[in-house]
Amino acid sequence: MLTDAGLRVLVTGAGRGIGRHTALALARRRCDLVLVARSEGRLREVAGQARAAGAANVHVVPTDLADPEATVRAWLTGWRLLGGLDVLINNAGFNTRRAPIEAYSLAEWDSLLAVNLRAPFLLSQQAVRDMADGGSGHIVNVLSTAAHTAIPFMAPYVAAKAGLLAMTRVLALEANRHGIRVSTVSPGATDSAGTGEERAMRPESVGAVIAATVFAPPDVMAAEIIVRPTALDG
Numbered sequence: 479m480l481t482d483a484g485l486r487v488l489v490t491g492a493g494r495g496i497g498r499h500t501a502l503a504l505a506r507r508r509c510d511l512v513l514v515a516r517s518e519g520r521l522r523e524v525a526g527q528a529r530a531a532g533a534a535n536v537h538v539v540p541t542d543l544a545d546p547e548a549t550v551r552a553w554l555t556g557w558r559l560l561g562g563l564d565v566l567i568n569n570a571g572f573n574t575r576r577a578p579i580e581a582y583s584l585a586e587w588d589s590l591l592a593v594n595l596r597a598p599f600l601l602s603q604q605a606v607r608d609m610a611d612g613g614s615g616h617i618v619n620v621l622s623t624a625a626h627t628a629i630p631f632m633a634p635y636v637a638a639k640a641g642l643l644a645m646t647r648v649l650a651l652e653a654n655r656h657g658i659r660v661s662t663v664s665p666g667a668t669d670s671a672g673t674g675e676e677r678a679m680r681p682e683s684v685g686a687v688i689a690a691t692v693f694a695p696p697d698v699m700a701a702e703i704i705v706r707p708t709a710l711d712g
Contacts, residue, residue, distance in 0.1 A: 491570030493520030495670030499685030505533035512556035568598035594638035
C-alpha cells in the first residue's frame with residue numbers, strides 16, 4: 479500500500495504547462511521525481527525548481543514519446559534511477575490544429591495518436607508489469623474534457639483522448655487485482671501558455687488537482703475527475 483512519504487513519481491510532459499506544475503506540486507510534498515519531455519533544457523529548468531520546492535531526488539529523461547521504444551525506455555530508466563516507481567502520471571499530449579476531418583493527413587493522425595494514446599498505453603502497460611509485484615501503485619492519465627464530448631474540427635485529438643478514457647476504464651478494472659489504483663483527470667480550458675486568459679484555468683491549479691488525486695486516502699480511488707474553469711466555459 480502506498481503511503482504519503484517519499485513517493486517516487488514519473489511525470490510525462492513535465493517541461494511546461496500542467497505537467498510542470500504537477501511536478502512542482504509533488505515536489506512540495508517531497509516526492510522523488512522523474513521528469514519526461516522532449517526538451518532537455520526545459521526539463522532541467524523544472525528540475526531546478528522542483529529541488530528548490532523540496533524534492534530531494536529529481537531526474538530528467540528527455541524522450542520523444544512518439545517513439546515507442548524510447549517511451550518504454552523512459553519508464554525503465556526512471557525505474558532504475560529511483561529504484562522503483564510508485565506513481566505514473568501520463569500528462570503529455572498535444573493538438574496540431576483545428577481542421578475539418580477531410581483536411582487531416584495520415585501523418586497528422588498517426589502523430590497525434592502516437593503521443594496522446596499509444597504512449598500512455600505503453601507506459602501504463604509497463605507500469606502494471608512492474609508495480610504488480612509490489613501489490614500497489616497509482617496510474618493517473620490526464621485527458622481533456624474533449625474525451626467526453628464531440629468537438630468539431632478536432633477529430634484526431636478527440637478520438638485519441640476518448641480512446642484513452644476507454645482504455646483507462648478497462649485498465650482500472652484489470653489493475654485493481656494488483657492493488658494498483660487508476661485515475662483520470664480531464665481538464666477543461668487551461669491557460670498552459672500563460673497568456674492570462676481570464677476564462678481559462680491556471681495550469682498550477684490543474685496541477686494541484688492532479689497532485690491531490692495522487693495523495694487521496696488509501697481507501698479511495700478518484701476514478702474520473704473533470705476539472706472545469708469556475709466560469710464553466712471549458
